[in-house]
Amino acid sequence: MSEEYDARRIENKWQQYWEEHGSFAASDDRSKKKYYVLIEFPYPSGEGLHVGHPRSYTALDVVARKRRMEGYNVLFPIGWDAFGLPAENFAIKTGRHPREVTQQNIRRFRSQLKRLGFSFDWSREIDTTDPAYYKWTQWIFLKLWKKGLAYKSEMPINWCTSCNVGLANEEVVGGVCERCGGEVVRKVKSQWMLKITDYAERLLQDLETVDFLDQITMQQTNWIGRSTGAEVDFPVYSSGGKKHCMKIFTTRPDTLFGVTYMVLSPEHPLVAELLPACENAGEVRKYVERAANKSDFERTEVVKEVSGVEFRGITALNPATHQEVPVWIADYVLISYGTGAIMAVPGHDERDWRFASRYGLPIVEVISGGDVTREAFVDIDRGTLVNSGPLDGLPPDKAIGRMVEIVEAGGYGRASVQYRLRDWVFSRQRYWGEPIPMVKCPSCGWVPLPESQLPLVLPEVERYKTTDTGESPLVLIDDWVAVDCPQCKGPARRETDTMPQWAGSSWYFLRYTDPHNDAELASQKNLKYWMPVDWYNGGMEHTTLHLLYSRFWHKFLYDIGVVPSAEPYKKRTSHGLILGENGEKMSKSRGNVVNPDEMVDKYGADAFRLYEMFMGAFDQPIPWNTRGLNGMNRFIHRIWDVAEKVSPTAEESRELTTLVHQSIKKVTGDIESMKFNTAIAQLMTLSHALNRRDEVRREDMELFLLLCNPFAPHVCEELWERLGHDTPCAGEAWPQWDEKKVRVDTVTVVIQVNGKLRSRFDAPRDMPKEELEKNAREDAKVEQYISGKTIRKVIVVPNKLVNIVAS
RNA sequence: GCCGAAGUGGUGGAAUUGGUAGACGCGCUGGACUCAAAAUCCAGUGGGGGCAACCUCGUGCGAGUUCGAUUCUCGCCUUCGGCACCA
Structure with a gap:
């Protein structure tokens, strides 16, 4: 069979074979053991695929192919996360419909992916912009609304003053608009919110039930940010003698005796309540206004400069000491965390210390061990309570529990848990997203569309740009906006906001189990069989938001009986970014994008796949180096050469048998632990050993091909066939090693x-x-x-x- | 500032229940094939010394534990990632 290795011919041949035979279609036969392998579905950008995308796809393709050989019924699907800003911005610029542009991009991505020989089940392809798909995204939203988990609230958004457009957080770079460099300010808009905070505790607790990479678990934990402490009610008196209640949250109730002043956030409702009774209302009002106009950028960037204003004529009473303390307003206290108000303990909190020093407020030591005249003493593991009545002599950790008991007994406070996690801002004032299926009726308020009217299809518009008031372009389509109220049949208006890109990706893995179902988002039968996802790999950049959002939706769907498991993903891993050849992040603007098409043209898909897996540790970021492909090309040629040495007269070599079995063991283990680079190194070592022999035994060659198959499937199938097999090696059993033969x-x-x-x-x-x-x-x-x-x-x-x- | 990960040849990276540092690649050097180039094949390749067998130094820096440390402990330095006035 002496013949030159021709990557293009072989790869075309086998890709066509797989397609014609439906080789990788997952069967819904529930009698087989299943394995669900998931990669993050791509956003089909106008730039096309770059060499970073296939890193994750190749890795899990290797896993999927190995699992099939191990006898599993494997689901390895692909689809498109196709709503999103770039297509819309492109539409604004060119006037071309985002749908048209998106479909064109999808076609390009699809053909690029097909050339790489991934074993996706293409019959289950999904597209988040397809009404048949987003019908169910809207359906989930309605369910959330009915359970009280969706609500409207005034929220500040990023507003570009020169584009007159609301921006996503990721479009604000260094405090200015990413596209035009214009000033970005906060603008308050009424927004749909999802109450993910109701699930904070379960999202945290259930991390213990899944197998996520440590780093991912840690990032999720940090993002949720659970703190335990106490809520304490401070009575507040104005000069008129009227009593108000100021509720604060603290993680350090042990320092209650060290409170020397109280602080309200400028946005706190109590501010307006107290304003008429205070002596310097004008000054206070001015401060509140100034804080409101500050952008988030200003408010957080100028970290060191603290500011505030005293509420003169107002005093708070420390319920534990019965001491009177002044009340201040300062923007270092955030309305969005805890109760939006704090008790200030400058002796033992750095921020309070800084503020007290600036404004000459007293600093009291209640934990000895530091020098509070020089800096706040915050070490919770050292020190002893002093000046604290019943707590004196206790270490801080003991004093915390004791104080909570005292506070609860006194009836002016309680143990409390707070989370850093905020509710999810769910609406966008944009065109290219799922319409939110809600109607605003002047007499009934917000009314959901009946489920029978879903999908609510995105109407055609003439222009895609947001309006000058920052509303979505949908607001201009009068005959779409005007609608009868589903409840009272009176005239009403549709919601014109659309959903964020996170929506479609929060449940897509469910749809793959039953992608063409138009009666349910997926059948119970298929969900029960396929879910949860057994192995999910994606970028580190998605380990907080996407992962948290989709876990939240999944838990909600679990609560209403739609999905069978509390967690969507059994195992989650992450890959490192592939950088440009210059070591910088790959991007069009940096001009360092490497297109996989060129690589496949020159070296073939097998060499490309091998290099993606061999180039470095899978979880580390790594610069691309096209020259590395030469080595993979040589490796494939060597495999080819070795195959030509297969001979019935070849004799067994004890040494080689040992190496073969060592290789089976090493490659099997390395794939499971995602050490693809060392798995391939082992295969290269084996190829050298085989190649050194004049004749190679057929069974050694076959084992070698089976081990290489997940990485370089085309050439392996070709050689497998040339060895005389009439069924593909993809259907063969994964080799087993013999421990006795592994040992030298x-x-x-x-x-x-x-x-x-x-x-x-x-x-x-x-x-x-x-x-x-x-x-x-x-x-x-x-x-x-x-x-x-x-x-x-x-x-x-x-x-x-x-x-x-x-x- | 806090949390986390990592520093190994010219280069990407191997090796950790402490036991031959540099597997496997890239690049480079020499050779084969070719009219020539590319591709492919063969050999060599951490630094310094020696004709050589060999000697010696060497895993960010400095200490320590040990018969033995890339691996463990302590203290620094640097890089990357995440969070960041979260009370």
Whole structure:
């Protein structure tokens, strides 16, 4: 079969074969054991695929192919996360409909992916912009609304003053508009919100039930940001004698005796309530206004400069000490966390200390161990309570619990848990997204569209740009906006906001289990069989938001009986970014984008896939280096050459058999732990060993091909066929190693003298310690290092080394 | 500032229940094939020294534990990632 290796011909042939035979279509036959392999579905951008995308796809394609060979019924689907800003911005610029542009991009992505030979089940392809798909995205929204988990609220958005457009957080770079460099300010808009905070505790707790990479679990935990402490009610009096209640949250109730002032956030409702009774209302009002006009950028960027204003004529009473303390307003206290108000303990909180120092407020020490005249003493693990009545003498951790008891007994507070996690801002004032299926009726308020009217299809518009008031272009289509109220049939208006890109991606993995179902988002039968996802891999950049949002939706769907498991993903891993050849992030603007098409044209898909997996540790970021593909090309040629040496007269070599079985073991384990680079290194070592022989046994070659198949499937199928098989190697069983054959007969034992390597000898495996020591002592080279010295100690590690300590 | 990960040849990276540092690639050097180039094949390749067998230094820096440390402990330095006035 002497013939040149021709990547293009072979790859076309086998891709066509797989397509014609539906080789990788998942069967819904529930009698088989299943395995669901998931990659993050791509956003089909106008730039097309770049070499970063296939890193994750190749890795899980390797896993999927291995699982099939292990006898699993594998679901490895693909689809398009196709709503999103770039298509809309492109539409604004060119006037072309985002749908048209998106479909064109999808076609391009699809053909690019097909060339790489991934074993996707293409019959289950989904597209988030397809009304048949987003019908169910809207359906989930209605369910959320009915359970009280969707609500409208005034929220500040990023507003570009020169584009007159609302921006997503990721479009604000360094405080200015990413596209035009214009000033970005906060603008308050009424927004749909989803109450993810109701699920905070479960999203945190259930991390213990899944197998996520440690780093991912940690990031989720940090993002949820659980803190325990206490809520304490401080009575507040104005000069008129009227009593108000100021509720604060603190993680350090042990410092309650050190409170010297109180602080309200400028947005706190109590501010308006107290304003008429205070002596400097004008000053306070001015401060509140100034804080409101500050952008988030200003408010957080100028970290060191604290500011605030005292509420003169207002005092708060410390319920524990019955001491009067002043009340201030300062923008270092955030309305969005805790209760929007704090008790200030400048002796033991850095921010309070800074503020107290600036405004000359008293600083009281209630935990000894530091020097509160110089800085706040915040070390919770050291120190002793002082000046704190019943807490005196206690260490802080004990005092916290004690104080909570006192506060609860006194009836002015309670133990409390707070989360950093905020509710999810769910609406966008944009065109290219799922319409939110809600109607605003002047008499009934917000009314959901009946489920029978879904999908609510995105109407055609003439222009895609947002309006000058920052509303979505949909607001201009009068005959779409005007609608009868589903409840009272009176005139009403549709919601014109659309959903964020996160919506469609929060449940797409469910749709893959039953992608063409128009009665349910997916059948119970299929969900029960396929869910949860067994292995999900994606970018580190999605480990907080996307993962959290989709886990939230999944838990909600679980609560209403739609999905069978509380968690969507059993196992989640992440890959490192592929950088440009210059080591910078790959992007069109940097001009360092590498297109996989060119690589496949030149080297073929198999070489490309091998390089993606071989180039470095899978979880680390790594710069692309096209020259590395040469090595993969050589490797494939070597596989080809070895196949030509297969001969019925070839004899078994004990040494080679050992290497083959070692390779089976190594490759099997390395794929599971995503050490694809070392798996391929092992295969290269094996290829060299095979190639050194004049003739190769057929069974050795076959085992080698089966091991290579997940990485370089085209060439393996071709050679498999040339060896005379009429069924593909993708359908063969994954090889098993024999532990007895993995072990070598002869080992090299090294001899050290005082820890330095001096000599070595070969010995049969498991030679007794005494004999190893004897061999070492009699070694000629060792002689010169120990002659004339006293041997103090000899360390023998069987099958490894002998270390002689002499002086 | 807080949390986390990592620093190994010219280069990407291997090796950790402490036991031969640099597997496997890229690049480079020499050779084969070719009219020539590309591709492919063979050999060599951490630094310094030696004709050589060999010697010596070497895993960010400095200490420590150990017969033995890339691996463990302590203290620094640097890089990357996440969070960041979260009370």
